Structures are given as structure tokens and as C-alpha cells.
Amino acid sequence: MSNPLDGAALDAAMEDVHRAGVPGLFAEVRDGDRVWRGAAGVADVATGRPVTAGMRHRVGSITKTFTAAAVLRQAEAGRIGLDAPVGRYLPELVPGERGEAITVRMLINHTSGLAEYLPYAYPSLKAFPDLANTGPQSLDDHRFTRFDPTELIGLGVAAPPVGTPGSAPGLYSNTNYLLLGLLLEKVTGGTAEQCITRDVIERAGLRDTAFPTGPDVEGPHSRLYEAWFGMIDPPRDYSVHDMSWVGPSASLISTLADLNRFYRLLLAGKIVSPSSLAQMQRTVQVVSQEGKIIDYGLGLLPMESPGQSVFWGNGGTVWGGGTLAMIRADGGRQMAVAMNLQRWNGLDSSGRPQPHPIDGALAALYRVAMYG
Structure with a gap:
């Protein structure tokens, strides 16, 4: 079990991450009825404006938990079968035998075998950072580009499969969640964003959570500094960026x-039913975007230290921003942390990220936040 909240230890751990090189970070840790909120550093390196714990932030792939919950709500209503083939709903997007073999569940837990579209977007659309040729230039070129999800899905479906449907380990792929977004559109008649807003965000009573309607983050927020593995030095602000390149996979803004x-x-058990929650917590092995084997459920992943309690939640990164939100299995302890720098690690000659002091400082902060 965790120890009671120690505000001084949390403040010190936050400062350590800031000193290690993150311009600004903020957090909220809860233990029962006790709440600690803290912030360290700046939201704007040019003006010195400080970060505050109540800022809105792009939360990246934490969006996937919201999208998965919306799909499960539709499954509870009988509009979607988790073990039904995706080709039953979207035959034009995943045609033929693959559409019959890949189920909705496999999309949610990344065992579909569908490739990630991102590596194929640069050669096809000149849309994303191309390490081999242009470095991060395409980040600037496509700040305001509106992408069609069907075009991005097409890249992932046309790419060589990364596994047999249903086999583990799966491969983490945003293609899966763009398909889930269009699945929600198909069965509800509205947009995925409208469905997730109605069935999840409003159901949870969240006042500061929404999908972006343009490239800006509305409300008080930090600038987001992208280092792109040391290739952008000093890191540049990408807080203004059209997020249609990830849509209901990773575009949500929250606090x-x-x-x-x-x-x-x-x-x-108050967003989806307890039985649906149990399905979300059934994990399979998946290869993460960093190439590590992780356990992944239906939009939820577990996090634990040896001999310590299990936490459930998700993390996310966008250009310049990172977020992690976790809750202990019994609901008694919670942590949410946001920062305004990403990809701070340099790369070695073989392209592998190198250790950085930020890594250790962040791990220490998470330990203090979750376990005291």
C-alpha cells in the first residue's frame, strides 16, 4: 500500500525533474480524500510564465481509454460486438479475409496485426518527421494540415501486416484506434468525437475535457517543446498543431x-459496467512504440513495481507534451502528471535513445506519487 501524501517529497521530486531539463511540469496526486497539487518550472521559456496545476494539456494516447470506453458502451447497448469481425461494420476499410479475421476487440487491444500508419505517412503524404531525410522539418510543414482518417487508415491497412490477427505480442498501432473512431461513427450516426463526448466525457462530468476544434489549445495552457531526439535545439513550441493526424486515437485535451x-x-464501474471494466483489464502482450513488451488491455494498461500495488491507467505523448495518469486497483491512490517537453533523449549511432537524467528523475517522481 502507499504511504500518506508527502507534499514536501512530491515538491522535491517535481523540482528534480525540472532541474534535469524539463521546462515545466505539473501534477495532481490523490490519496482517499486528500489531494496534493504541484507545479515546477515555466509554461513559456521566453516569458518565464509559470506552469500551474490546473492548466489544460494535450493528453495524447490517454485518449485511447476514452475511445475504448465509448466502444464498450456501444457494446453494452448491443450496437457493437466485441468479437464481431470489423469487416461486418467497415468492409470498405478492412476488406476481404482480413476484415473477417480482425475483431473489434483486436483493434482495442492492438492484436489486429494492422501496421502503424505513421512510418508510411512521410513517403506517401510528406506528413511526418522523416529521420532518414528531413529530420523534424515536416513537423513545421504540417502544423495546419487536416488529414482524412480514411487516408491514414488506408496506409496502415495497405502496409505489410505486423502479425496474425489475435496473436501476441501485438503491435501498438494508431491505425486500430482510427478504425474504432469510424466504427463509432458507423453505429451512432454522429462523429466519434460526439459519441465519446456524450457517452464518456459528459457521463463522467468532466468540465475541462474536449476534443480540439482547431489547432489551438483553448484555455490556460503551457507551450509544448519538442526536442525530437536532440535534433531540435533549442526545443521548439508545437502547442499550436492540427491533431487530425491522430484524431480519436490521441487528440484529447484535458486537465x-x-x-x-x-x-x-x-x-x-460508473463509466462502463463492472463486467465491461473487467474486459478492459484483461491484458495481452503488445510491443510498444518504444519497442518494449508491455501488458495492454482494452485501452487500459497496468503499472506496478515489484512487491507493490497494481495501478491502472494510460500515458500519452504529443509533439512537445507528455501525460501519465494512473489509479491504484482499489481506487485509493491516484496520480496524474503532465510535462511540456518530449523526446529529450539523444540517439546513438544505431538510432537507439540514450539515457538522460530526466528519465531517472521522472521515475523517482512516479514512485513517490504512487507509493509514497
């Missing part, structure tokens, strides 16, 4: 208080 409320209600 740490809202994220903690969402995961608290989710694990209490």
Missing part, C-alpha cells in the same frame, strides 16, 4: 483533475 476524476469513476 489533471479531470483525468483523475475519469479514471476514478471508470474503476468504480
Whole structure:
């Protein structure tokens, strides 16, 4: 079990991450009825404007928990079968035998065998950072580009399969969640964003969580500094960026208080039914975008230290921003942390990220936040 909240230890751990090189970070940690909120560093390196714990933030792939919950709500209503083939709903997007072999569940837990579209987007659309040729230039070129999800899905479906449907380990792929977005459109008649807003965000009573309607983050927020593995030096601000390149996979904007409320209600069985929650917590092995084997459920992943309690939640990165939100299995302890720098690790000659002081400082912060 965790120890009671220690505000001084949390403040010190936050400062250590800031000193290690993150311009600004903020957090909310809860233990029962006790709440600690803290912030360290700046939201704008040019003006010195400080970060605050209540800022809105792009939360990246934490969006996937919201999208998965919306799909499960539709499954509870009988509109979607988790073990039904995706070709039954979207035959034009995943045609033929693959459409029959890949189920909705396989999309949610990344065992579909569908490739990630991102590596194919640069050669096809000149849309994403191409390490081999242009470095991060395409990040600037496509700040305001509106992408069609069917075009991005087409890249992932046309690419060589990364596995047999249903086999583990799966491969983490945003293609899966763009398909889930279009699945929600197909069965509800509205947009995926409207469905997720109605069935999840509003159901949870989240006041500061929404999908972006343009390239800006509305409300008080930090600038987001992308280093792109040391190739952008000093790191540049990408807080203004069109997020249609990830859509219902990773585009949500929220606050740490809202994220903690969402995961608290989710694990209490108040967003989806307790039986649906149990399905979300059934994990398979998946190869993450960093090439590591992780356990992944239906939009949820577990996090634990040896001999310590299991936490459930998700993490996310966008250009310049990172977020992690986790809740102990019994709901008693929660942590949500956001930062305004990403990809701070340099790369070695073989392209592998090298250790950086930020890594150790962040791990220490997470330990203090989760376990005291």
C-alpha cells in the first residue's frame, strides 16, 4: 500500500525533474480524500510564465481509454460486438479475409496485426518527421494540415501486416484506434468525437475535457517543446498543431483533475459496467512504440513495481507534451502528471535513445506519487 501524501517529497521530486531539463511540469496526486497539487518550472521559456496545476494539456494516447470506453458502451447497448469481425461494420476499410479475421476487440487491444500508419505517412503524404531525410522539418510543414482518417487508415491497412490477427505480442498501432473512431461513427450516426463526448466525457462530468476544434489549445495552457531526439535545439513550441493526424486515437485535451476524476469513476464501474471494466483489464502482450513488451488491455494498461500495488491507467505523448495518469486497483491512490517537453533523449549511432537524467528523475517522481 502507499504511504500518506508527502507534499514536501512530491515538491522535491517535481523540482528534480525540472532541474534535469524539463521546462515545466505539473501534477495532481490523490490519496482517499486528500489531494496534493504541484507545479515546477515555466509554461513559456521566453516569458518565464509559470506552469500551474490546473492548466489544460494535450493528453495524447490517454485518449485511447476514452475511445475504448465509448466502444464498450456501444457494446453494452448491443450496437457493437466485441468479437464481431470489423469487416461486418467497415468492409470498405478492412476488406476481404482480413476484415473477417480482425475483431473489434483486436483493434482495442492492438492484436489486429494492422501496421502503424505513421512510418508510411512521410513517403506517401510528406506528413511526418522523416529521420532518414528531413529530420523534424515536416513537423513545421504540417502544423495546419487536416488529414482524412480514411487516408491514414488506408496506409496502415495497405502496409505489410505486423502479425496474425489475435496473436501476441501485438503491435501498438494508431491505425486500430482510427478504425474504432469510424466504427463509432458507423453505429451512432454522429462523429466519434460526439459519441465519446456524450457517452464518456459528459457521463463522467468532466468540465475541462474536449476534443480540439482547431489547432489551438483553448484555455490556460503551457507551450509544448519538442526536442525530437536532440535534433531540435533549442526545443521548439508545437502547442499550436492540427491533431487530425491522430484524431480519436490521441487528440484529447484535458486537465489533471479531470483525468483523475475519469479514471476514478471508470474503476468504480460508473463509466462502463463492472463486467465491461473487467474486459478492459484483461491484458495481452503488445510491443510498444518504444519497442518494449508491455501488458495492454482494452485501452487500459497496468503499472506496478515489484512487491507493490497494481495501478491502472494510460500515458500519452504529443509533439512537445507528455501525460501519465494512473489509479491504484482499489481506487485509493491516484496520480496524474503532465510535462511540456518530449523526446529529450539523444540517439546513438544505431538510432537507439540514450539515457538522460530526466528519465531517472521522472521515475523517482512516479514512485513517490504512487507509493509514497
